Amino acid sequence: MPKIKLRVLVVGGVACGPKAASRLKRLLPDADITIIEKGGIISYGACGLPYYVEGLFPRVEMLTETPVGVARTPAFFEKAKGVKVLTGTEALSIDRKAKTVTVKDLATGKTDKMEYDKLVLATGGFPFSPPIPGVNLKNVWFIRQPGDADTIVKEIEAQNLKRAVLIGAGFISLEMSEALVKKGLDVTMVEKEDQIMPALLDKDVAMFAAKHLRQKGVKLILSERVKAIGGEGIVSSVDTDKQSIPADLVIIAVGTRPNDGLARDAGIQCMDKGGIVVNEYCKTSDEHIYAGGDCVVSHYVNKTAGSPLYVPLGSTANKHGRVIANHIAGNPTPFNGIACSSIVKAFDYTIGRTGFSEKQARALNLDIETTTWAGADKPHFMPDSKPFIIKMIAGKRDRKLIGIQVAGMGDGAKRLDVAAGAILFGATLDQLADVDFAYAPPYGPALDPLATCAHLLINKMDGIAAGISAFEAKKRIETGDVILLDV
Numbered sequence: 001m002p003k004i005k006l007r008v009l010v011v012g013g014v015a016c017g018p019k020a021a022s023r024l025k026r027l028l029p030d031a032d033i034t035i036i037e038k039g040g041i042i043s044y045g046a047c048g049l050p051y052y053v054e055g056l057f058p059r060v061e062m063l064t065e066t067p068v069g070v071a072r073t074p075a076f077f078e079k080a081k082g083v084k085v086l087t088g089t090e091a092l093s094i095d096r097k098a099k100t101v102t103v104k105d106l107a108t109g110k111t112d113k114m115e116y117d118k119l120v121l122a123t124g125g126f127p128f129s130p131p132i133p134g135v136n137l138k139n140v141w142f143i144r145q146p147g148d149a150d151t152i153v154k155e156i157e158a159q160n161l162k163r164a165v166l167i168g169a170g171f172i173s174l175e176m177s178e179a180l181v182k183k184g185l186d187v188t189m190v191e192k193e194d195q196i197m198p199a200l201l202d203k204d205v206a207m208f209a210a211k212h213l214r215q216k217g218v219k220l221i222l223s224e225r226v227k228a229i230g231g232e233g234i235v236s237s238v239d240t241d242k243q244s245i246p247a248d249l250v251i252i253a254v255g256t257r258p259n260d261g262l263a264r265d266a267g268i269q270c271m272d273k274g275g276i277v278v279n280e281y282c283k284t285s286d287e288h289i290y291a292g293g294d295c296v297v298s299h300y301v302n303k304t305a306g307s308p309l310y311v312p313l314g315s316t317a318n319k320h321g322r323v324i325a326n327h328i329a330g331n332p333t334p335f336n337g338i339a340c341s342s343i344v345k346a347f348d349y350t351i352g353r354t355g356f357s358e359k360q361a362r363a364l365n366l367d368i369e370t371t372t373w374a375g376a377d378k379p380h381f382m383p384d385s386k387p388f389i390i391k392m393i394a395g396k397r398d399r400k401l402i403g404i405q406v407a408g409m410g411d412g413a414k415r416l417d418v419a420a421g422a423i424l425f426g427a428t429l430d431q432l433a434d435v436d437f438a439y440a441p442p443y444g445p446a447l448d449p450l451a452t453c454a455h456l457l458i459n460k461m462d463g464i465a466a467g468i469s470a471f472e473a474k475k476r477i478e479t480g481d482v483i484l485l486d487v
Contacts, residue, residue: 005032008328009101009114011091011262012122013037014044015314016293018072019321020120021083027329029082034114036089036103041146043072047314049149050172054179060150094119094266096286118288118328121263121276122321125256125294125312130167134229140250143172156249162186165238165247167226169196172253174346177218180249181347188219188245190226190238199255200342202357204372204470205391205405209351212407216347221245256312258295271297275310280334281327282320290328292320301337301424311340341420343413350388350412354420355403358393367396369461372470373453377410379441386410390453396461399428404453415450429454429461 008024010017013035021033035042044064052060065071074085092102092111100113127142129135139161141152155161164180166173169191180187191198195206196213210220221240229250230237238245258275269277269285275297278284282292294317297308316338323335343352361368370393378385388408394401404419406412422432433454439446459465468476476482 005030006328007031007115007117008033008120009116009118010035010120010122011101012120012124012293012295013039013042013085013087014046014124014293015122015317016124016321016324017120017122018043018077018083019318020122020290020292020324021077021321022081023322023325024328025082027325027331033082034084034086035077036086036091036101036114038088038090038106039145040087042074042077042085042087044146045314046144046146049143049146050175050179052146052149053143053153053176054182060146060153063146091123091262094262094268094289096266096268096289099288116288118290120324121284121289121291121295122293122317123259123262123291123295124317125258127252128255128257129252130226130254132226132228134231134235135252137229137231137250138234139248140229140235140252142252143176152249152251156183156185159248161249163247164188164249164251165190165245167238167250167252168254169193169220169222170199170253170255171197171342171344173251174213174344174351176251176253177213178216178345178347181217185249186219187217188221188238188247189213190221190224190240190245192223192225194223196220196222197351200340200353200357201351201405201407202359202391205351205389205407207470208389209346209349209407212349213346256294258297258310258312260295263289263291263295271308271310273310275308277308280336281332282324282335283327290324292324293317296320298335299337301339302426309338309340311338311342313342315341336424339420339423341416343416348409349407350410351407352412352416353403353405354416355401355423356393357403357405358391361393361402366402368393368402369396369457370394371453371457371460371467373449373456375449375452377412377444377449379445382441388412388449390415390449392453392457394429394457394461399430399458399461401427401429401432401454404450410449411444415448418450429458433458 010021048063077083077085088106090104104111164185164187166189177187195203196210224240224242228239238247260270260276263276264270276291278296282290294312297310326333339354341354372391374389376385386409388410391405393403401422433451437448
């Protein structure tokens with residue numbers, strides 16, 4: 001009697017889907033695995049799109065290639081991975097009882113039913129489109145797929161576009177602002193909140209980062225809400241509640257929403273505000289259906305946050321894919337959750353965070369203490385030593401690290417990564433300060449800045465030192481209510 005093959009259907013072919021399929025085929029070589037993807041390309045690095053616009057690499061197709069230059073096409077997946085891929089194929093509905101998915105060939109319009117034993121939903125997210133007039137005008141773009149970036153590059157040159165307005169002040173806008181400034185455009189960034197990166201940074205760190213953007217030529221307009229995008233057929237302005245900004249190119253980057261409609265319509269549990277609910281093995285409320293990537297919500301690493309969080313990142317999507325494959329193959333390895341680790345390069349600055357911000361921690365009523373360290377990433381005598389800041393948040397009672405934020409020209413990235421590990425394993429400030437950091441002057445000072453920042457916060461908690469916030473210092477300087485002693 002022939003062995004019955006496990007039929008696994010994967011909906012979505014960008015990050016989580018291909019990862020789950022490839023890993024599962026390695027674990028279960030006899031499994032019959034098919035990926036269906038609505039778009040025409042698969043397995044691409046969307047996070048690299050701004051850097052293509054900037055001109056850091058010559059072909060947008062490189063985002064769809066392996067490190068050795070082989071295109072990740074359906075034929076490649078079938079030959080190298082043993083996974084069948086159907087592009088231009090849309091999943092219309094799920095019949096959970098019959099365990100089928102109705103799909104549509106977008107080229108022919110033909111529909112069909114595909115059976116599964118296990119279903120993986122990796123439907124991703126989509127850029128949020130604000131409900132304002134003018135979003136469909138020519139030269140108004142969202143940047144999500146390689147074709148978007150390629151079109152922007154070509155149209156800037158073809159139309160000699162000079163004035164760009166970025167709506168939103170998150171990761172994509174910061175990355176695109178550098179790309180467009182370096183292409184010679186006049187760049188304005190509009191944000192409805194009173195700071196850049198409002199969902200990610202505390203205001204004091206955001207102010208420090210915003211100053212650098214302004215120094216690099218980006219016009220920042222904060223605390224203004226975009227009411228409309230103006231123009232007759234083609235964009236000519238962005239109109240806020242306070243002014244009209246001339247524009248011949250607009251990029252909308254006001255966040256991502258989970259593409260959970262397929263799951264929601266099938267009766268799979270989703271959050272009211274969006275996002276498929278999954279357990280630590282990325283299993284949905286249906287025992288035969290898994291989900292991962294930008295279409296799901298994730299739990300926080302130490303369960304401090306009561307509700308699941310929506311933090312769409314390619315790194316998380318790939319982790320989800322591996323967790324899903326392992327569980328289907330009978331080798332369960334739980335997903336430990338997210339620490340909201342995020343990083344962005346903005347001109348000469350590295351800006352990032354891991355764990356909770358002070359604002360988020362206080363919203364959760366956590367009893368915390370904070371401090372901010374400023375200094376250099378290497379000894380002062382090293383010619384490439386560069387300044388940056390670290391803001392650190394920890395619990396007052398248990399002294400556990402809750403979060404850090406970094407901003408500046410110095411190497412904040414490796415400090416973020418160490419802090420992310422510390423948060424995952426529940427390290428205290430004393431344990432963080434005791435980490436055996438690798439030391440040599442070309443890489444850092446004898447006492448690593450992360451350890452120094454931990455010492456500052458320990459001293460503050462122990463009553464040895466006191467401090468005031470950057471806002472309080474600024475206020476006192478402006479009012480003259482301060483005496484500065486340089487010792």
